Amino acid sequence: MRDPKLVVYGDAEHARRYALRWDSARGRARDARKQRALAAAFEHLAPFTSVLDAPCGAGRLCAFLSTERAYIGVDLAPAMLGEARARQASARFAVGDLTRLPLADHSVDVAVCVRLLHLVRERSLRVAILAELARVARIGVVVDFRHAAALRTWLGRLRARTGLRARPHNAHALSSVADEFTAAGLGPPVFVPVRRPAWLSDKMVAAARVRGATRTAWETVGVAGAGQSGPDTPT
Numbered sequence: 001m002r003d004p005k006l007v008v009y010g011d012a013e014h015a016r017r018y019a020l021r022w023d024s025a026r027g028r029a030r031d032a033r034k035q036r037a038l039a040a041a042f043e044h045l046a047p048f049t050s051v052l053d054a055p056c057g058a059g060r061l062c063a064f065l066s067t068e069r070a071y072i073g074v075d076l077a078p079a080m081l082g083e084a085r086a087r088q089a090s091a092r093f094a095v096g097d098l099t100r101l102p103l104a105d106h107s108v109d110v111a112v113c114v115r116l117l118h119l120v121r122e123r124s125l126r127v128a129i130l131a132e133l134a135r136v137a138r139i140g141v142v143v144d145f146r147h148a149a150a151l152r153t154w155l156g157r158l159r160a161r162t163g164l165r166a167r168p169h170n171a172h173a174l175s176s177v178a179d180e181f182t183a184a185g186l187g188p189p190v191f192v193p194v195r196r197p198a199w200l201s202d203k204m205v206a207a208a209r210v211r212g213a214t215r216t217a218w219e220t221v222g223v224a225g226a227g228q229s230g231p232d233t234p235t
């Protein structure tokens with residue numbers, strides 16, 4: 001089932017509000033925590049010089065990920081990409097679907113996927129997305145997800161049970177995430193909690209190496225107009 005939260009991003013007003021969310025003090029604190037966890041996860045991969053940020057949304061992680069690296073952000077929603085381009089005029093963005101990324105095999109070093117998988121409730125679709133990230137990456141894949149064993153997730157479950165939430169969070173045990181990585185053809189993941197201590201952290205970052213990839217030149221990826229305008233139609 002498609003999470004309703006995934007549908008709203010096509011709306012320009014929603015995209016604008018989403019972009020503004022990260023400008024607040026709370027948004028900046030969340031950014032700092034996520035960036036710390038991502039940086040720790042990157043330590044488990046080889047050094048890298050190109051990165052895919054998918055979905056990039058309103059470009060929240062663009063400045064962090066693109067520092068001293070070739071960057072491309074991909075998202076299904078043109079409204080979100082509009083916000084991203086308004087904030088990061090010099091970055092490369094393209095419209096694309098995470099199940100069919102507009103990139104050649106092994107054309108970026110590392111593929112990063114933040115704030116998506118916790119909204120994808122079907123295992124088969126999560127595995128398809130992980131496999132697609134693995135297809136385009138040469139070194140590794142880094143994702144975040146909601147951890148089933150964290151106190152904050154447990155409190156969310158309680159709220160759902162008592163009617164204070166419409167439904168429980170879509171959360172996963174580390175072992176099931178590791179299974180999904182294997183099913184997608186990735187190596188075993190390392191896990192980094194976004195908050196400390198780990199039992200408090202509902203969000204986890206997982207990083208794994210891609211098995212047996214060799215590099216394709218960045219220039220051959222065939223992302224039409226990836227500078228300022230992506231392919232016309234999301235796939």
Ligand SMILES: C[S@@+](CC[C@H](N)C(=O)[O-])C[C@H]1O[C@@H](n2cnc3c(N)ncnc32)[C@H](O)[C@@H]1O
Pocket residue numbers: 006009010054055056057058059060061074075076077080096097098099113114115116
């Ligand atoms: C919660 S936002 C996260 C964006 C960004 N990673 C961040 O941390 O702000 C989820 C994004 O996923 C995008 N999205 C939803 N389904 C997608 C798909 N199948 N392919 C690519 N992007 C998708 C939405 O347009 C939205 O921008």
